[in-house]
Amino acid sequence: MPETHCIATLGSHTALQILKGAKDEGFETMVLCTSGMAPIYRNFRVADEIIELGSLRDFFLHEDELVRKKAILIPHASLISYLDLGRIENLRVPYFGNKAMLRWEADRLLQRKLLQTAGLKLPLIFDSPDKIDRPVIVKFYGARGGKGYFVVKSEEEFREKMRSVGHGEQYIIQEYIVGVPLYAHYFYSRIRGELEIMGFDKRYESNVDSIGRIAAKDQMHLDLETSYNIVGNTPVVVRESLLPKIYEMGMAVLEATKEIGGMFGPFCLEMIITPQLDFYVFEISGRIVAGTNPYIAHSPYTYVRHGESMSTGRRIAREIKEAIAQGRLQDVLG
Ligand code: AMP
Numbered sequence: 001m002p003e004t005h006c007i008a009t010l011g012s013h014t015a016l017q018i019l020k021g022a023k024d025e026g027f028e029t030m031v032l033c034t035s036g037m038a039p040i041y042r043n044f045r046v047a048d049e050i051i052e053l054g055s056l057r058d059f060f061l062h063e064d065e066l067v068r069k070k071a072i073l074i075p076h077a078s079l080i081s082y083l084d085l086g087r088i089e090n091l092r093v094p095y096f097g098n099k100a101m102l103r104w105e106a107d108r109l110l111q112r113k114l115l116q117t118a119g120l121k122l123p124l125i126f127d128s129p130d131k132i133d134r135p136v137i138v139k140f141y142g143a144r145g146g147k148g149y150f151v152v153k154s155e156e157e158f159r160e161k162m163r164s165v166g167h168g169e170q171y172i173i174q175e176y177i178v179g180v181p182l183y184a185h186y187f188y189s190r191i192r193g194e195l196e197i198m199g200f201d202k203r204y205e206s207n208v209d210s211i212g213r214i215a216a217k218d219q220m221h222l223d224l225e226t227s228y229n230i231v232g233n234t235p236v237v238v239r240e241s242l243l244p245k246i247y248e249m250g251m252a253v254l255e256a257t258k259e260i261g262g263m264f265g266p267f268c269l270e271m272i273i274t275p276q277l278d279f280y281v282f283e284i285s286g287r288i289v290a291g292t293n294p295y296i297a298h299s300p301y302t303y304v305r306h307g308e309s310m311s312t313g314r315r316i317a318r319e320i321k322e323a324i325a326q327g328r329l330q331d332v333l334g
Pocket of ligand 1: 203
């Protein structure tokens with residue numbers, strides 16, 4: 001039986017995956033995007049309706065229409081970084097996920113508190129540049145894909161780099177952990193009361209992922225600046241013996257979010273794993289992450305768990321469908 005609700009999202013980030021997943025679960029779909037992106041959604045045939053916006057911020061002009069069409073809005077990083085937080089919190093359109101997570105995710109210090117409450121290991125934070133006594137990574141606030149981050153190892157280097165940064169930019173100074181980055185994707189189903197591991201990825205960042213292609217002597221000569229601007233994501237499958245630890249970390253985070261009403265749906269722990277196999281978590285995303293995009297058919301883990309095509313986007317739609325069938329839709333809306 002076709003669903004009476006429609007699934008809507010902003011055209012960017014993981015929209016192809018979300019819309020495809022929703023269609024596979026029998027929902028009508030709607031995407032709101034800039035005219036530059038519209039040909040893409042048209043070409044991939046995943047959106048039953050495409051609303052073209054002058055700018056993504058015009059999204060709110062279409063709220064009445066979304067409500068009328070019984071749309072359920074699926075958030076992703078572009079949605080939360082382009083649209084004003086306060087306005088998202090007051091949306092009249094039903095929203096999948098816990099809105100309380102938005103403020104926690106936008107504020108790196110609140111994120112840190114949450115991860116600490118979960119008992120996870122975190123890189124050190126330096127509250128002032130004069131305390132820098134080791135390599136540190138300087139990060140700016142908001143989901144802006146690693147743009148502008150830099151690595152320094154002294155206060156002098158920090159001040160030098162900050163000269164080119166706009167005044168008033170919020171940042172944190174974090175211990176630089178040497179190890180491999182790993183992004184763990186989870187899904188917590190409120191309807192089934194179960195945590196699932198959905199998959200893993202690592203990011204493909206420019207230029208940090210290509211510096212190794214240049215000999216060290218040439219790197220020095222070129223006077224390169226390391227940067228972390230994200231370009232794409234690569235799938236990763238972890239050693240099976242690491243899975244219990246990763247599952248346990250996901251459960252600990254769920255427990256820690258109970259005080260803000262509990263997190264549900266997709267989330268991601270972003271970590272660096274050292275040669276001693278210490279897991280340092282440096283960020284949490286309380287919604288679908290772009291690293292799930294390589295798994296639009298399924299990841300090795302979702303295939304084992306579901307035995308059919310299952311992306312995170314489709315898992316969201318399945319959760320909504322089961323919630324509707326059980327008369328529990330309110331349980332998955334924020
Ligand atoms: P983020 O925007 O916080 O996800 O970080 C962007 C990228 O910076 C990550 O993919 C990592 O490659 C790198 N990174 C972030 N934090 C650290 C850290 N504490 N130590 C080493 N690398 C990091």
